[in-house]
Amino acid sequence: MPVPMLLDLPxxxxxxxxxxxxxxxxxxAIIGTGASAATRCVQVALAALLLGGIAAITAGSLWTPVLAPVALLFFSLGLWLLHRALGSWLGHRSRPPTNRKKLRKPLRPGVYYGLDYxxxxxxxxxxxxxxxxxxLLGWASPAFQWGWSHLCLAAMLVLVAAATLFPLRHMGRAWRWMLCGCLVGLALVLLARGLVGEWGGASLLPFADLAMAxxxxxxxxxxxxxxxAAWRDEAKARLHTLAMTDGLTGLLNRRGWLERAEGMFANAVRYQQxxxxxxxxxxHFKRVNDTYGHEVGDTALKLFARLLRESRRTGDLVGRLxxxxxxxxxxxxxxxxSIGFDLxxxxxxxxxAEKELGFPLDYSAGVGVLKDGDSTLSGLIAxxxxxxxxxxxxxxxQLVQSGGGAGLTVI
Structure with missing residues (x-):
């Protein structure tokens, strides 16, 4: 007589x-220890869920009053860490706080009211x-413990699912909807099991347990x-950033700067700005390298790049060509x-420079201004x-501004 396979809850x-x-x-093993903060959150979340599962399984046979709340703690911790990972991946954690009193409708993708991260x-x-x-506080009422645990975990699942919506960064839509759907589905099953346990009677509980498992x-x-898939998108974005960034100064490199500058040029032409x-x-940068060494020369480049970042306004685009x-x-x-910026x-x-490098540092600058009839960025750069x-x-x-064919020198 064949032995039936029991798909029971344990x-x-x-x-x-x-x-x-x-x-x-x-x-x-695959990602290693040099992962981003979001990926590390996922790794720790999985560890917390693993410990929660072990505690839940063990609680079914012994020490239930102690291990059941421990399992709930680990499950809650895992969901919270997953929420933080999604916030980092999708840009919610880097968004400045929104004035809720003034916000009545979405201002841009990712800024929303009601599901605020x-x-x-x-x-x-x-x-x-x-x-x-x-x-723990509801130890005198098993019915309360049952309903409370199911309701809280379902609420946490829905909140984590909401974090997949309205991303601030361009991320894959397929994996976000997949994750959102499975979390909401699990939350609904948890709620149904909680209702069955409270009012459905003992006859329906085994089916609810099986459905939940x-x-x-x-x-x-x-x-x-x-x-x-989210980790793959993050890795692709990091590789793209590395390909567009100068490794020494942290500014955009020539390729990254040109890509962004082309967009700014096109918008200025289109909207006549x-x-x-x-x-x-x-x-005399070669003299700096020859006199003080290339390490000091690299320090000078990093100092100049830092001051460029500090001097620019929001929206200005800086790069090392x-x-x-x-x-x-x-x-x-x-x-x-350009005169005010140069000054x-x-x-x-x-x-x-004298304080940090031990010698003075100066630069020369040339300015080009967008004119009517400009069709390419290369003409402005030239x-x-x-x-x-x-x-x-x-x-x-000194600074020289282009003005047609001749230049105007500004001291």
Whole structure:
């Protein structure tokens, strides 16, 4: 007589817990320890869910009053960490706080009212403490413990699912909807099991247990596929950032700067907005390398890049085009704005270089301004580059603005 396979709740919970353990070890081996903060949150979340599963399985046979709230604590901790990982991946954690009194409708993708990430973060922190604590305080009423634990975990699942919506960063839509769907589905199954346990009678509870165990396994597999896709998107974004960033100064490199500058140029032409481009070249940089060494030369480049970042406005685009040559696009500004920027940067450089490098540092600058009839960014760059050549030819340490064919020198 064949032995039937029993898909009971303990067996399926053991399978789900084994899945979490295997995937946790696999992620640690594949991703390693040099992962981003979001990926580390996922790794720790899986570890917390694994410990929660072990505690839940053990609580069914012994020490239930102690291990049941411990399991709830680990489950809540895992969901909270997953929420933080999603916030980092999708940009919610880097968004500045929104004035809720003035916000009546979405202002841009990712800024929304009602499902605000910081609001759900506070709710999850509260539930992280309230879920196991409420279970402990309700020791005199098993019905209360049952309903409270199911309701709190379902609420946390819905809050985590909401974090997949309205991303601030461009991330894959497929994995976000997949993760959202499996979390909401699991929350509904949990709520149904809680209602059956409260009012459905003992006859329906085994079916609810089986449905929950199956839902946990299916949700875990689906969530792992979605999280791996999210990690892949993050890795692709990091590689793209590395390809567009200068490794020494942290500024955009030539490729990254040109890609962004083309977009700014196109918008300025399309909407007939002013645009100013400045080319900057550190004076006698080869002499710095020959006299003080390349390490000091690298320090000088990093100092100049830092002061460029501190001098720019929000919306201005700074890049290192190569060697000691830098470039900045002053968005929505006329020719006169370059004089103020040059004065501000030059003053900061004169005040800082002697103190941090031990010798003075200066630069030459050329300015090109968007004109009617400009059709390509290269023409604007060529005028700024020609003005820079005139500044260097005239003795360096000064700003030259292009004006048609001749240059106007500004001391």
């Amino acid at each position: 067996t399926l919970l053991v399978i789900a817990t084994a899945h979490v353990g295997v995937v946790s070890l696999a992620l640690l 910081r609001w759900s973060e506070r709710c999850l922190r509260l539930l992280l403490v309230a879920t196991p604590l409420g279970y 199956l839902a946990v396994n299916l949700a875990f597999v689906t969530a792992m596929v979605a999280l791996l 002013p645009l100013t481009l400045m080319m900057l070249d550190i004076d 190569g060697g000691e040559e830098f470039c900045i696009v002053l968005a929505n500004t006329h020719r006169s704005a 501000r940067l030059r003053t900061m450089l004169h005040q800082t 005028r700024a580059d020609a003005a820079l050549y005139e500044a260097k030819k005239a003795g360096r340490g």
